[in-house]
Amino acid sequence: MTTQPILRVDHLKAHFRSSYFGVYREVPAVDDISFDVAPNEIFGLAGESSSGKTTLMKTIAGLITPPLELIGGKAQFSFMPPETNLYGADPAQLARIRWSKLSYIMQGSMNVLNPLRQIRSIFRDFAAVHIGGSNSDFETKTVNHLSRLRLDPSVLDAYPHELSGGMRQRVTIALATICRPDFIIADEPTTALDVIVQKEVLGMIRSIQREMGSSVLFVTHDMGVHAALTDKLGIMYAGCLVEAGRTADIFNAPQHPYTRHLIHSLPRIGDTVQRTGLTGTPPNLANPPSGCRFHPRCPLASDICRTERPMMRQIATEHRVACHAVAGDDA
Amino acid sequence: MKRIIFDLLKYNNEFRIGVFLILIVMTMAGLSFFSPYPPNDVFVVPPDAPPSADYWLGTTSRGQDVFWQLSIAIRNTLAFGLLVALLSRVISIVVGLSSGYLGGWVDRVLMAINDTFIVIPLFPILILFYFVLRDSMSTILLALIMSSLGWAYDSRLIRSVAMSLKTREFTGTSVFSGMTIFEILRREHLPYVLPIIFSTTLNNMNWSIGLEVTLAVLGFMDINTPTIGGMIYWANQHTAIVAGIWWWVTFPVLTVVATFVGLYLIAVSINEYIDPRSRLSRMGGGQS
Amino acid sequence: MPAYFNFAIKRLWQFVLVVFIGINIAYVITHVTPIDPVEQSISAVTSFGNTSPEAIADMRRSLQELYGLKGDWIEQYISFWRRILQADFGPSLSAFPAPVTSLIARALPWTFGLLAFTTLVSWSVGNLLGALAGYYRNNRSLKFFGVLAMALHPVPYYIVALSLMIVFGFIWPVLPITGGSAMDVQQGWNWQFVASVFHHSVLPALSLIMIGIGSWFLGMRSLVSNIITEDYVVYAEIGGVAQSRMMGSYIIRNALAPQVTGLAMSLGGIFNGAVITEKIFGYPGLGTLLVDGVYAGDYGLVLGVTSIAIIGVSLSVLVIDLIYPLIDPRVQVAS
Numbered sequence: 001m002t003t004q005p006i007l008r009v010d011h012l013k014a015h016f017r018s019s020y021f022g023v024y025r026e027v028p029a030v031d032d033i034s035f036d037v038a039p040n041e042i043f044g045l046a047g048e049s050s051s052g053k054t055t056l057m058k059t060i061a062g063l064i065t066p067p068l069e070l071i072g073g074k075a076q077f078s079f080m081p082p083e084t085n086l087y088g089a090d091p092a093q094l095a096r097i098r099w100s101k102l103s104y105i106m107q108g109s110m111n112v113l114n115p116l117r118q119i120r121s122i123f124r125d126f127a128a129v130h131i132g133g134s135n136s137d138f139e140t141k142t143v144n145h146l147s148r149l150r151l152d153p154s155v156l157d158a159y160p161h162e163l164s165g166g167m168r169q170r171v172t173i174a175l176a177t178i179c180r181p182d183f184i185i186a187d188e189p190t191t192a193l194d195v196i197v198q199k200e201v202l203g204m205i206r207s208i209q210r211e212m213g214s215s216v217l218f219v220t221h222d223m224g225v226h227a228a229l230t231d232k233l234g235i236m237y238a239g240c241l242v243e244a245g246r247t248a249d250i251f252n253a254p255q256h257p258y259t260r261h262l263i264h265s266l267p268r269i270g271d272t273v274q275r276t277g278l279t280g281t282p283p284n285l286a287n288p289p290s291g292c293r294f295h296p297r298c299p300l301a302s303d304i305c306r307t308e309r310p311m312m313r314q315i316a317t318e319h320r321v322a323c324h325a326v327a328g329d330d331a
Numbered sequence: 332m333k334r335i336i337f338d339l340l341k342y343n344n345e346f347r348i349g350v351f352l353i354l355i356v357m358t359m360a361g362l363s364f365f366s367p368y369p370p371n372d373v374f375v376v377p378p379d380a381p382p383s384a385d386y387w388l389g390t391t392s393r394g395q396d397v398f399w400q401l402s403i404a405i406r407n408t409l410a411f412g413l414l415v416a417l418l419s420r421v422i423s424i425v426v427g428l429s430s431g432y433l434g435g436w437v438d439r440v441l442m443a444i445n446d447t448f449i450v451i452p453l454f455p456i457l458i459l460f461y462f463v464l465r466d467s468m469s470t471i472l473l474a475l476i477m478s479s480l481g482w483a484y485d486s487r488l489i490r491s492v493a494m495s496l497k498t499r500e501f502t503g504t505s506v507f508s509g510m511t512i513f514e515i516l517r518r519e520h521l522p523y524v525l526p527i528i529f530s531t532t533l534n535n536m537n538w539s540i541g542l543e544v545t546l547a548v549l550g551f552m553d554i555n556t557p558t559i560g561g562m563i564y565w566a567n568q569h570t571a572i573v574a575g576i577w578w579w580v581t582f583p584v585l586t587v588v589a590t591f592v593g594l595y596l597i598a599v600s601i602n603e604y605i606d607p608r609s610r611l612s613r614m615g616g617g618q619s
Numbered sequence: 620m621p622a623y624f625n626f627a628i629k630r631l632w633q634f635v636l637v638v639f640i641g642i643n644i645a646y647v648i649t650h651v652t653p654i655d656p657v658e659q660s661i662s663a664v665t666s667f668g669n670t671s672p673e674a675i676a677d678m679r680r681s682l683q684e685l686y687g688l689k690g691d692w693i694e695q696y697i698s699f700w701r702r703i704l705q706a707d708f709g710p711s712l713s714a715f716p717a718p719v720t721s722l723i724a725r726a727l728p729w730t731f732g733l734l735a736f737t738t739l740v741s742w743s744v745g746n747l748l749g750a751l752a753g754y755y756r757n758n759r760s761l762k763f764f765g766v767l768a769m770a771l772h773p774v775p776y777y778i779v780a781l782s783l784m785i786v787f788g789f790i791w792p793v794l795p796i797t798g799g800s801a802m803d804v805q806q807g808w809n810w811q812f813v814a815s816v817f818h819h820s821v822l823p824a825l826s827l828i829m830i831g832i833g834s835w836f837l838g839m840r841s842l843v844s845n846i847i848t849e850d851y852v853v854y855a856e857i858g859g860v861a862q863s864r865m866m867g868s869y870i871i872r873n874a875l876a877p878q879v880t881g882l883a884m885s886l887g888g889i890f891n892g893a894v895i896t897e898k899i900f901g902y903p904g905l906g907t908l909l910v911d912g913v914y915a916g917d918y919g920l921v922l923g924v925t926s927i928a929i930i931g932v933s934l935s936v937l938v939i940d941l942i943y944p945l946i947d948p949r950v951q952v953a954s
């Protein structure tokens with residue numbers, strides 16, 4: 001690949017550190033994660049609940065408030081001056097890129113809309129500065145954009161509590177795309193929708209993304225969605241990125257034992273054999289296992305796995321894995 | 332509960348200040364048992380003496396030692412506040428828990444009555460009581476009246492806690508595991524409700540003591556039982572401020588202010604301990 | 620609109636209930652207690668001096684009529700309500716023969732003015748400062764104000780008023796400490812009178828504000844420090860919503876709803892505070908009237924002020940309740 005990535009995440013580390021009435025807790029929710037996202041690409045991120053997906057998104061977006069702390073590494077967007085994270089960037093700079101270059105769809109969009117504000121005003125608050133033009137121009141643009149997500153113009157007059165969960169989710173998606181940003185972070189944007197609406201909305205995200213040429217960082221634990229939507233895929237386990245590559249490659253030839261488990265547990269037509277589940281429970285991130293964090297549940301675990309943490313290694317073009325049992329070049 | 336107090340003492344400044352103030356006030360109240368003078372006797376010491384080595388806080392125009400008078404007064408005032416708080420707790424807990432757990436029309440009826448008691452201005456009602464009862468008004472009777480009027484605010488709070496507990500998951504599981512309702516309440520809900528009840532107790536004490544002081548100052552109370560309000564009442568009767576007998580007013584006021592601030596700080600810090608959201612701010616969360 | 624209509628009906632019911640229960644409490648106190656209020660009043664009045672036996676008998680008769688002690692309890696109860704609803708509390712004993720109603724009518728504007736002004740000031744200033752303190756947590760002067768509020772807020776009205784009185788009446792006597800206006804100024808709409816009213820209301824207003832502002836400040840501060848962690852605020856921050864918009868329409872706007880409810884719920888307590896503050900500063904409002912009525916054994920006056928207080932406070936609560944949906948459109952659906 002010769003094109004510049006639009007986002008380069010480089011050894012990013014962010015931990016939750018809290019001390020509350022004498023109880024100290026440190027949760028390494030984002031631990032040494034690196035990957036690139038190219039322009040015009042949908043990068044998917046999968047992993048079970050509490051593996052740190054949301055925390056990673058927030059860290060990348062510079063939303064680092066206590067108890068979350070940035071420990072090290074970078075998340076560099078190409079539209080930012082070199083060597084600057086969003087976190088700690090100059091506020092004027094941030095105001096310029098927010099929503100016009102980078103937008104975010106938060107997980108659980110039930111509460112992301114101000115309950116005491118009409119949808120019209122919310123759109124104005126977020127987007128009017130970037131879109132400009134007269135009020136009626138803005139209104140027309142908004143109505144047109146809403147219609148792409150099958151939303152009636154009347155939602156503009158509604159308060160969030162007057163909309164259904166699915167409508168609210170679509171409003172959030174509309175809000176995140178109306179300024180045609182270069183980069184969209186979407187954290188479980190379709191989880192609250194029923195299957196049919198979900199399919200429709202995914203299709204719309206795809207077509208909007210294609211049309212605008214933006215990049216999307218798409219988080220979901222639903223492997224089926226990844227298969228259908230994403231170009232690249234990263235697999236997270238217990239705060240670490242364990243495998244990353246082209247979605248097709250990962251689905252065809254998963255390397256990491258955890259990825260294999262995820263993909264093989266997908267139901268397929270013509271299944272006859274009972275699929276074996278993963279033994280053990282997800283690790284407690286406040287006290288993660290030594291070495292490879294997957295070793296207590298890994299069928300391939302050996303001695304080295306218990307003591308030494310596996311590094312990400314290149315095993316094929318654009319395919320990296322962090323596992324002692326998989327041979328490859330250091331990445 | 333023991334754990335909470337220990338943690339608070341160790342990590343919370345407001346709690347420490349509060350406990351410190353209350354300890355001083357309680358020591359003062361405890362000393363009343365060693366008073367050399369019977370509390371209601373007058374002219375046992377030279378009147379109008381300023382604070383000195385003999386009379387630490389001075390003496391009153393009625394020939395009482397302010398220090399010893401104050402110790403019995405704060406004891407009675409605290410006991411009064413405690414009595415009102417304990418009695419009214421019974422009503423708030425019963426109303427709050429039944430409203431919160433039973434819901435439905437019970438909740439609606441109880442809350443309509445509850446809100447009525449929140450809205451009604453109680454002071455004129457208390458005055459009306461005094462107006463009718465006059466000399467029959469005793470401290471105990473006033474405590475009874477006040478506790479039957481001053482429960483509503485806290486029962487709303489207890490109700491909201493009960494409602495949030497009701498929907499928590501563990502209630503579901505323990506219902507399936509066959510615990511009786513009583514057991515569920517005692518084992519799973521009481522530990523959450525208890526600290527809140529404790530902090531409402533303190534706030535209610537502040538409320539009732541404040542009203543008691545006010546009523547007594549106006550003379551609308553049994554002024555022969557020494558209380559903080561009663562002391563200020565007698566000082567006003569002798570126009571102590573104009574006469575320059577400042578110690579007769581200042582020390583009771585300081586003592587009762589220490590009580591108010593102490594109780595309030597303890598209540599606030601317990602609330603903060605219980606509220607998981609305030610943990611964030613403890614760590615300096617939010618904007619800077 | 621039908622949603623609002625239903626909502627309004629509900630609030631109206633609550634208002635009726637409050638007045639009903641409140642007035643019934645007053646009835647029970649004055650009629651069901653074992654103490655004979657007539658003899659109580661007579662002894663209160665006669666204890667001040669020599670009154671002839673005929674006058675006492677006269678008084679007993681008119682008092683019995685006033686108290687509605689004639690007939691069985693149903694008749695008594697009905698006549699009690701009739702008097703309240705007609706706002707007819709008979710002649711005042713202490714200001715005979717002026718009717719109680721006219722005394723109340725004279726005092727009411729004073730109390731209303733004082734309370735409306737101080738409540739508005741302490742509510743809005745307290746909330747504004749509290750919002751700033753919750754948002755800018757590390758600001759030195761706001762932190763200091765917080766400590767001050769913590770120390771002042773739990774102190775009862777009486778103590779604060781007394782302290783102000785000592786400071787400005789004796790230690791540094793620059794403000795009038797008693798009355799509603801200067802004695803030598805003609806009451807009416809002239810400049811001198813208005814100035815005098817303001818001058819005299821400084822201390823009572825100050826003590827009411829000092830107590831009130833702290834609780835609004837503390838309440839708002841903790842509300843705001845919770846609201847800034849809400850998803851919609853965090854989201855607006857990522858969305859680059861302008862600071863002023865954020866503060867106004869996202870943070871304060873959302874904290875306002877509980878504070879308005881809080882205002883409705885504390886009006887009763889605020890009135891209690893006004894009673895004692897008025898008495899201390901000799902302010903010619905309902906509070907002074909009430910307390911003096913008790914001293915003078917004036918039954919009609921005490922009952923009248925109590926009833927007016929119950930009705931007035933619940934009416935103000937009703938007004939706040941009715942405008943509440945403007946602040947939070949969700950309630951109409953919820954209720």
Ligand SMILES: Nc1ncnc2c1ncn2[C@@H]1O[C@H](COP(=O)(O)OP(=O)(O)OP(=O)(O)O)[C@@H](O)[C@H]1O
Pocket residue numbers: 016018027029047048049050051052053054055056067107221285286
């Ligand atoms: N505010 C917080 N304070 C302390 N720990 C936190 C906080 N938020 C999240 N964590 C911890 O960080 C870890 C990662 O959480 P995160 O929300 O990133 O998971 P996730 O992968 O997005 O899960 P899900 O699929 O359920 O959304 C979890 O172990 C969680 O307990």
Ligand code: SF4
Pocket residue numbers: 256257258292293294295296298299300301302305310322323324325326
């Ligand atoms: S490093 Fe070891 S424990 Fe970890 S996934 Fe690979 S084989 Fe399993």
Ligand SMILES: [Mg+2]
Pocket residue numbers: 053054055107187
């Ligand atoms: Mg998540």
